[in-house]
Amino acid sequence: MKNFDLAAGNGLINRRHMLSLGMASFGSVVVSKSLAAQTPDIPAWSKSPGPGASEYGAPSRFTDDIKRLASASNPITPGTGASRTPLHLLQGTITPNSLHFERHHSGVPDIDPAEHRLIIHGMVRQPLVFSYEDLLAYPQTSHTYFLECSGNSGASTGANAVDTSAATLHGLLSCAQWTGVMLSTLLDEAGIGPDASWVMATGADAASLGRSIPLYKALNDVFIALYQNGEPIRPEQGYPMRMFVPGWEGNVSVKWLTQIKLTDGPANFKDETSRYTELLTNGKALQFTFPMGVKSLITSPSGQMSLQRQGLHEVTGLAWSGHGGIRRVEVSADGGMTWTDAHLDQNPANLALVRFRIPWQWSGGPAILQSRATDATGNVQPTREAVLALYSSANRYHFNGIQRWAVSVQGEVKNVYA
């Protein structure tokens, strides 16, 4: 192999080669012989017309393995549970609507938008009721934001590293372009009372899930999302409307939003006391830890994949932070002894997923791949050990530690802790 500008140990190549030369310039991508050996046949689909246009498109039947990973739901409470985005099978940063992760606390309600109401009341000058149609008429604003469940990656707090995929471990994470009406617009219309300092929001699902957020956030960037990647938001995401709270733990972005009540302190709902609080070793617990910590993850190669050949591979993954933009992502191939900066895709938006990439020359020896993100505020993604040291061993929330993938000499990729 020639002309390699090695940037860190065990085969990591300077990211600038991706930009200026492209992967093929290295000449080390082995072209499969069966493709090159003979004159290719003209395939059958080039010899007869295919079916015509359709009303609502579906993916190729050859990609039907790209599915959400749904966990078996509790037979006692059938609608309660989660499904995960197959992060390792997707590229770019936008999660297709059918693959956005789900977390339901009493199933997905089948809401007729004509009968749905959003009521704003409590410490306001004038309580107001809005229909879905009303909200569609307001000025809309679009933003690309990630959404992450605060229980995402909870399995990584366990004593043993589970041999599983990136999606199973970290798939309670998605990113979409959301469009809707700023909450501040509607609060202005109702008139914010002088004593109001918190917003309590509840959904119209059977659990009537409720969360409280401080008014400062509600007035900053919170909006009522009506569209997801251009189409009305999906029932699983809160159709006809959800509150969207950028950068904060997913559970506060209340789905099927029906009530906004202004008050002077948090409601202390069950999902902000019994759940979604972080127990410390001294028995106390952190409450209202809202922003999701700076985090990154290599999605390829990742758990349960296998490298089919030695030579050049693109190491790629996702980075995000609830505190703002991503400034850099470093990658290591030697278990964290040496690191180098990965290339970040162009103009990443604040509070959105960022795609990173770096070329890597796999020599066929053992490797441990890992990534470490730094956000615009200067927060650096901590190691797993550093995160665990902050909390009781029972805590499963807000885990943002570094994920390590071990590559064996056979090319098998496995989740490892050390």
Next chain:
Amino acid sequence: MFMPKLSILSVTALVLTSLILMGCGTASMNDTGQIMLGQPISEANLQGWDLIVEPDGRGLPSGSGTAAQGQLVYEEQCAACHGQQGEGGPSVPILVGGSTTSTPPNLTVGSYWPFASTVFDYVRRAMPPTAPKSLSNAEVYQVVAYVLNMNGIVTRDFVLDKNSFAQVQMPNHDGFIDRSQVQ
């Protein structure tokens, strides 16, 4: 300035005239040209719909109940899942006892929840999960009193209502560190 919602199609001449007099272009805008479509509703109309109970008891409905009365509700409506003694079941949380410092910790209404209001709020909106919002307010008071009584927080005859609620002291009331203002 607040202005009620009017359907653009059904604007009457009278309203239209008054809006023109006020200098507004359409029925749905305020005087600075913003769309305003919210229709006024009174707080009184939201009683029975607004289920939020705040830590100081704001939002509690009228009615009352004791643990003695609540035992029956609990046995009929809750015990099949949460156990006769609130000991929990497969994938169903324990409601009684526990500790935040044991190994492993055991977080329950008794050992963890900072406010009794949360028990009322949650049970009324979400329990039993197969038929949420099916209990009467009296039944919610009764069964909440029973869950608190199983945890030794109120006596069997304590009458739980809107006024007595403030007397209920949860053991882990001071167990939380508020991070809401940390950005």
